[in-house]
Amino acid sequence: MSLAAGPACEACPHGVGAAAGAPFTCARRQLGPGQHLFSAGDLAREVIFVRKGALRLYWLLRDGRRRIIGFRGAGEAIIPEEGQQHRFSAQAVTAAEVRAIPLTPFHAAARSNSTVLVGLHRQLARERDAAYELIAILGRHDAEASVAAFLLDLDDRTSSGTPGEWLQLSILRADIADYLGLSHETVSRVLTAFRQRRLIEIARSRQLRLLDRAVLVQIAGKGDVDRKRIGVSA
Amino acid sequence: MSLAAGPACEACPHGVGAAAGAPFTCARRQLGPGQHLFSAGDLAREVIFVRKGALRLYWLLRDGRRRIIGFRGAGEAIIPEEGQQHRFSAQAVTAAEVRAIPLTPFHAAARSNSTVLVGLHRQLARERDAAYELIAILGRHDAEASVAAFLLDLDDRTSSGTPGEWLQLSILRADIADYLGLSHETVSRVLTAFRQRRLIEIARSRQLRLLDRAVLVQIAGKGDVDRKRIGVSA
DNA sequence: CGGGTTATTGAATGATATCAACTTACGTGG
DNA sequence: CCACGTAAGTTGATATCATTCAATAACCCG
CATH class of the missing domain: 1.10.10.10 (Winged helix-like DNA-binding domain superfamily/Winged helix DNA-binding domain)
Structure with a gap:
């Protein structure tokens, strides 16, 4: 996806952070199969870029079923709402590696770097549109x-x-x-x-x-x- | 929704535009029942704020069926991807009134006004999350x-x-x-x-x-x- | 090689689509 | 204001398709 291929992660920590004059850590994290990156209800703190493997995003329903909202593979991103709780859980399907950028400096960077800003909007719009596609299928x-x-x-x-x-x-x-x-x-x-x-x-x-x-x-x-x-x- | 209640539309044309130092027209448009605001495939040029009435957003499927993605009532917004074609059609359910702000100056304004920026992100994230809720229902x-x-x-x-x-x-x-x-x-x-x-x-x-x-x-x-x-x- | 997980296959049930008839609501013009 | 015509909504009978329960088979990891 555009964001991951762009300056946000590839060039990290010398890309966005530097451009924004606000360098930030870009934590690398390893996940084993079935391991959760975060769960619904957790406070959203970071933007996630998947580097390897795949994650499933899902909800649990009252009757115990699991509703999978989507999958994110290498090169794709997970963008939560700042200051909000995660609305879904993210779990590694296979062994996976992700990079996590704290939300606040990321947003600050986005404000001063329109490339990142446009990428962010595009990613959000794509997630929405992907959801619409799924709706078309489910209907x-x-x-x-x-x-x-x-x-x-x-x-x-x-x-x-x-x-x-x-x-x-x-x-x-x-x-x-x-x-x-x-x-x-x-x-x-x-x-x-x-x-x-x-x-x-x-x-x-x-x-x-x-x-x-x-x-x-x-x-x-x-x-x-x-x-x-x-x-x-x- | 937050955006419509915020400075973006209520105070228009003295809100966002003025704050951004780039005033822009905020066209008012009237729609009769069944009338289309735009159709899928049209070039996306504007952010839409619904003032009165309600719109339905939908796709047509190959077999002639109609898949409604969502409804937008007074106070809600429709945010397309800049430079992209609309992926769905928007049609008035009842008589409706909307305000349309051209995308480019709106984005420019968002860049210089973090209130608008945050509102924009929130709106996009909400649309996505609303889609996820619908997915949960449809599944x-x-x-x-x-x-x-x-x-x-x-x-x-x-x-x-x-x-x-x-x-x-x-x-x-x-x-x-x-x-x-x-x-x-x-x-x-x-x-x-x-x-x-x-x-x-x-x-x-x-x-x-x-x-x-x-x-x-x-x-x-x-x-x-x-x-x-x-x-x-x- | 063995035990647990995942996948396949079968039979029966059940929920929704479909087809079709009928009723109600509503706008228009006499 | 009523009569009419059309669009929207209701209701019923039937058929279809996916779920469920259950049992077997394949796969995978130690």
């Missing part, structure tokens, strides 16, 4: 469409561009289920159906490859936004 | 919980604090359905069930009053975030 109750959309998104975000590449699915079935609002059995059934239709290939449960992107796009498209009809005016 | 497939949560939210946002007040439900059943990812028949059935259980009162289809907030909260709670268990750490 249409169609398991196949949801899973197809998820796989395509995952492929877009993680693959290096080589088509037909193997996806390292560090995420469990239950993660996908909690993200898409489905049961893990349904996710399993859909993946099996896709495999039988030669749309994907699965190796040892956790590695998977998209074989027929076109058809997956079509399946996902059932609940997807119509990018052609969006210009309709009153 | 749990439970029509009664969804509708109850919607009614409570609507009541919180529109009522002046007087309990048992009549809600002016300018929103149609189909709007609620497209927002919650349900069919309008299901919405109707749930509302009828609530009425029969004396949880709400409906007058002439469009006006409604919450009679038993406690029970509604309980019903909504089925899919709601557990505010007590959120602190669980690994």
